Amino acid sequence: MSIDPHQADPAAWLAEQRRHAPSMLKRLLLTALADAPLAILQAALLAWLAANLLAGQGRLWTPALLLLLTLAVRALAGAARARFSSGAAADISLAVRERVAAALLRGAGGTMTPGEASTALLEQAEAVGRYHAGFAVQRRVASLATVLFLVAAFAVDWVVGLIFLCTAPLIPVFMMLVGTGAQRAADRQLESLRFLGGYFLDRLRGVLTLRAFAREQAERDGVDIANGEYRRRTMKVLRIAFLTSAVLELFAALSVALVALYVGLHLLDLVAFGPGPKLDFGTGLWLLLLAPEFYQPLRQLAAGYHDRAAAQSAAQVLAPLLADPADPDTDPGPAAPTANRPNALTLEGVGFGHGDGEPLFENLDTSVAAGQCLVLRGDSGTGKSTLLKVIAGLLPANGGRVLHDGQPAPQLARADGRLAWAGQHPWFVHGTVADNLRLVAPDADDADLERVLEDCGLGALPAGLATPLDENGGGLSGGQGRRLALARALLSPAPLLLLDEPTAELDEDLEARIVATLAARKGHRTLVIATHSPALAALGDHSIWLGGVSHD
Structure with a gap:
């Protein structure tokens, strides 16, 4: 109940x-x-x-x-x-x-x-x-x-x-x-x-x-x-x-x-x-x-x-x-059928605003099939990161609803490994790069970890997998920390990846490498990417423009 x-x-x-x-x-x-x-x-x-x-x-x-x-x-x-x-x-x-x-x-x-x-x-x-x-x-x-x-x-x-x-x-x-x-x-x-x-x-x-x-x-x-x-x-x-x-x-x-x-x-x-x-x-x-x-x-x-x-x-x-409905001790109600789910992600009239102010966005509708890519675009401050949190169920929508495989977004928290998140300000645990990567893949060997680091442009870390980290990513630069969060998301078995500006402040070569890495995941993983990058936006099968511009 x-x-x-x-x-x-x-x-x-x-x-x-x-x-x-x-x-x-x-x-x-x-x-x-x-x-x-x-x-x-x-x-x-x-x-x-x-x-x-x-x-x-x-x-x-x-x-x-x-x-x-x-x-x-x-x-x-x-x-x-x-x-x-x-x-x-x-x-x-x-x-x-x-x-x-x-x-x-x-x-x-x-x-x-x-x-x-x-x-x-x-x-x-x-x-x-x-x-x-x-x-x-x-x-x-x-x-x-x-x-x-x-x-x-x-x-x-x-x-x-x-x-x-x-x-x-x-x-x-x-x-x-x-x-x-x-x-x-x-x-x-x-x-x-x-x-x-x-x-x-x-x-x-x-x-x-x-x-x-x-x-x-x-x-x-x-x-x-x-x-x-x-x-x-x-x-x-x-x-x-x-x-x-x-x-x-x-x-x-x-x-x-x-x-x-x-x-x-x-x-x-x-x-x-x-x-x-x-x-x-x-x-x-x-x-x-x-x-x-x-x-x-x-x-x-x-x-x-x-x-x-x-x-x-x-x-x-x-x-x-x-008393949150997504709490593990509350009854989520009957689950949607596991078969014949056409859309991995569906937004139905979704809106969000802080307090009594103007809404950041409202009446967003789109459907993304499994293996496709949804790109969130718009100027800074228009709500791209907020919409990612609403999709993840971390913020409640003020209107409409978000469905993952036909289930409300808050219920996603009950299923371990259903989504992976790579934000602009990631958090880590005290330990090494390998410790943080194995949080999502405990059985991965060093070769798997080195491969995903190479895909994300982190193959040249001074201490490699043994590089020490603190909660804020101390030991890495800001860009390296964001790419490590991306590597952690890619290494996870989650079918849905939510990525917030994964190519921000990268040079052209590194951006091209990240774009190629994500393009290789399309078809196997459902991607939702908030970005300003035209090269990354080209991966999108669907896009939502925030800030008053039309969306499809």
């Missing part, structure tokens, strides 16, 4: 993410629930042992051994809970992080800055995992454990049970009272973190320019101010969290003191209401030991309340981002 990104429900999306670790969450819930009956048993055995010891009876080994066994089982259950909790959090965070990365690569992030994207990929995805492995599970544990403790208390002493029943609601009520303020503080902290990430990254990218204009100290002061604001907002979140925990601990301590007062007065025969003579030392000690255990699940729930606030803030950002 496709979901409108603008109608995505963050709360429903957040609850749905538990499906990424169902078995781990079930184990976590079972081990967490085991603590309540073990706590009741531990209190009973400890009271039994203390009563026998006080009475001077010799039957101490049985309760002592049972107590040690219970303590060991409870410790093992606690260790298992910690393990399953970390595993569930890691599984859910990883699944969300992979979907966020895929959405960002598709361009679903829209106007997200790099800082916002990194925050979504790291902190926000992790907040979702922490919530499901912590607060969401503890909420169920607290409700079930509370009922179990109340049943045990009422079965022995209705007065203590009534004390538990009357004081227990104070904790969730106080959590709801502070919830709005905690949520607002978490939202502001997340906003500050997103801003700080983008701000710092922009300054790192422009460090050479800042140094050239002697702006290092001014920008360092700006980063300190942004960091100070984030620190203040983080401390506000922590103050609310610690204040909540402190007040809830006070409520729990007062409730335990009330139970201790009742039990003490009863054992001293200073009060007559309650179970009467049945409340002996062992029973009274058991009730007293039960009191802090009764409030422990509720205290743990309150301690994780800030995780809930952080996860809800993250869901406000991630739910619209991951």
